[in-house]
Amino acid sequence: MTTLDSPRETSNADAVARDRANVFHSWSAQAALKPLAFAGGSGTTIWDYEGNEYLDFSSQLVNVNIGHQHPAVIAGIQNQLAQLATLAPAHASDVRGTAAEKILAHAPANMSKVFFTNGGADANENAIRMARLHTGRDKVISRYRSYHGNTGAAIVATGDWRRIPNEYARGHLHVFGPYLYRSNFWATTPEQESERALEYLRRTIVAEGAESIAAILLETIPGTAGVLVPPPGYLAGVRALCDEFGILLILDEVMSGFGRTGDWFALDAFDVVPDLITFAKGVNSGYVPVGGVIISEEIAATFDERVFPGGLTYSGHPLAAASIVASITAFEEEQIVENAAMIGRDHLGPGLLALAERHAVIGEVRGRGVFWAVELVADRESRTPVDAAFMGAVKAQLLQRGLLPFIADNRIHVVPPATVSAEEVASALAIIDEALGAVTGARAAA
Incomplete structure (x- = not known):
């Protein structure tokens, strides 16, 4: 018998297979789903069944405000x-x-x-x-x-x-x-x-x-x-x-x-x-x-x-x-609310605006606290949104570098837990910088 005291050995593939065989997902065409599998978390970090860690800058559905597994x-x-x-x-x-x-x-x-x-x-x-x-x-x-x-x-x-x-x-x-x-x-x-x-x-x-x-x-x-x-x-x-x-x-x-x-x-x-x-x-x-x-x-x-x-x-x-x-x-x-205000004012806001200075694909940055959106455009003058393929490539690059994002339409929502540290924000911003550079560079070379 599987109990909390004796968890069964599970791989990412096992968890996904069991999910796809039995679980009906919301807002989705079921046959096309390829969910990520996660086993645990702590604070701003979440990990899968094989030990791969991610900074959770999605807060799942923008709700893990206090971080994962707060004691x-x-x-x-x-x-x-x-x-x-x-x-x-x-x-x-x-x-x-x-x-x-x-x-x-x-x-x-x-x-x-x-x-x-x-x-x-x-x-x-x-x-x-x-x-x-x-x-x-x-x-x-x-x-x-x-x-x-x-x-x-x-x-x-x-x-x-x-x-x-x-x-x-x-x-x-x-x-x-x-x-x-x-x-x-x-x-x-x-x-x-x-x-x-x-x-x-x-x-x-x-x-x-x-x-x-x-x-x-x-x-x-x-x-x-x-x-x-x-x-x-x-x-x-x-x-x-x-x-x-x-x-x-x-x-x-x-x-x-x-x-x-x-x-x-x-x-x-x-x-x-x-x-x-x-x-x-x-x-x-x-x-x-x-x-x-x-x-x-x-x-x-x-x-x-x-x-x-x-x-x-x-x-x-x-x-x-x-x-x-x-x-x-x-x-x-x-003082978690105060931390969220400080992070937005001193780190996330200025950091995302600095990224916009370096990446023409960023049309607008907006937000407060730990609640931000980066809107991506194919052309700043026309403000034409980037397409789904571009956003898919951005998501893949972010995940590859260890950042779990919240993606909606042509936007990266930058929404970490309110407990996030300045150091974690700096790591996430560096990942976003690299990911945008990789995708835009690949598009330019194609």
């Missing part, structure tokens, strides 16, 4: 497992209440309750539900460049291609948000982009009928869509429109929350206070599946005497709650 989080889960492994959500437990308390301690002052979910998709699902019930309205506005999850309303709120085969939910509409590098508003400055995007949003609200719109749902900083840091005044302008028309503002911090941007929440850097905040994987680095909705006092009060028609068997699961308590405690004691 305090592992211990927190183990201690809770030994005490009480599971508990129905109707009951009270100190660890669940403490997890919510620690989350609220870092949220805006108007927030009073946390509704726990199993992940980010059902966090957004329930935030939409709360907004509709609180306002008595139906429509939800979100952006085309966005991802909000793979459940019924969350996937329809999503703006990218994954929405199109899954449009079964009602009452959703999409707008373009600010993205100056590829502006939909013919803008030439960040201020102009912000002003025109807000005017477009206002016209959409009026044309749709403000009295029919329950919420505007936005990723504070769109992540998978390209780490699109909002220009000055945009989020504050959205808040003002919501206030003017009686619309709720939901900010999706599933990817950007809990240290990713160098702040506890990405919204902390902008002049905006939402009505609902959704969170998930960053709160405990995905060690145990968890998500949730942080609820304003006003919206929470809606359900004081009125039943909230929603719930999940694993809402506030004790192991997930314990992982949250341990993770946030470690973030506080080890």
